[in-house]
Amino acid sequence: MQLLRHTLVHRMPLYVFLGVLFLVGVVFGALMVNALTLEQQQELGRYLNNFFVSVGQDGGAADPTLTKFWEIASLHLKWAALIWICGLSVIGLPGILVLNFLKGVLIGFSVGFVVGQYSWRGLLFALVSVAPHNAVVIPVLLVCSVAAMTFSIQMIKDRMLLTRRPSGFVKPFVSYAGLTAVMMLLLLGSASFETWVTPVMMRWVTPLLTSAGAA
Template sequence: MNYFILKIANYMKQNIGYYLLVVLILVSGIVLGSFSVGLLSDAQKQELLNYVELFFSNVRNVNIDSSVVFYTSVLNNLKTALVISLAGLFVISFPLIPAVIFFRGYILGFTVGFLASEFGIKGCIFAAFSILPQNIIIIPVILSIGVTGICFAAAVIKNRKRMDKREYLNMTASYVLLNLGFCLFLILAGLIEGYISPVFIKLFSTYI
């Protein structure tokens, strides 16, 4: 396990430029998402607020099935990982990678921005304990898979004239295995989202 973590750390160090690029894309999405909250009409804000308050009301009175939340979280994040991986694998579709990362950041920024805007410091605390824990793992994994996709596509484009079939297959196998390794961390994120975050959601929902 330590060897695997060391390999990932070295990989991130070698591709620091690509990581800075995808982080910039993610941050741009988060910033735009948070600003988008201010563009909502009063009617739209009220509709969303009603939905959130209904959620808080229901979550206080029902038992959250942690196993369902866990499987849903893992499945949704694996779908995102698969889309990014396939976008890099098919090369021509690799511009989809920054689009997915930007959208992921936009949703995160909008969600946190709305909670902060409507509930103030309570909303920030709620977001910190219910959204942040799993995303500490999910975001680096999604960014890393995005980097592998961009690196793979760039390598194929750069070496397309002199790369033989065997080299391509070896590179593809390494690409798939590396992404599978990253995806293992999504299981841990799912455990946090399924079994830890709901505890904080139920706890803080009574104060919002």
């Protein structure tokens, strides 16, 4: 906890920078919806309609299993692992920025398309299906990203100063790996919510969407 508090307080400029970058990605993803052709929008609309009907009729996504949990968890853990690996190398620093921007694009596109298709009903669906678990996932990935950037920048400084003391490298590396491991545990908790709670919330909302599609 002390390490996390230190990271939050002393790395605030990096948090602000990455937060803005993520928001830019969200806006860019939402604008990408307007770039879709009419045929592409109709195809995605049909897919969503079929998905909502399946959820409303037979539970569809509301029949969670342990396999489903690990599918969701592995997706989040792989994203955090990519950020961690990028932080281990000097050339991986731009990759951290790209991953944060891309995460924003994916969320912005998903929410933007659903809202564009279903108006306030789509916004309601996004609030129950996208927002809850991402309220944990996004801050966790930001913490991982800031830790990765901090470690990578420190490696750059050490190389520029030609400081190659093994003892001076071990402690920052252990702290970096330990913080990432804690964040991954939080991602597992988010995956549990997404697996067993989110589908129930989706079943409450999908009748509104299927009726809108039928209309």
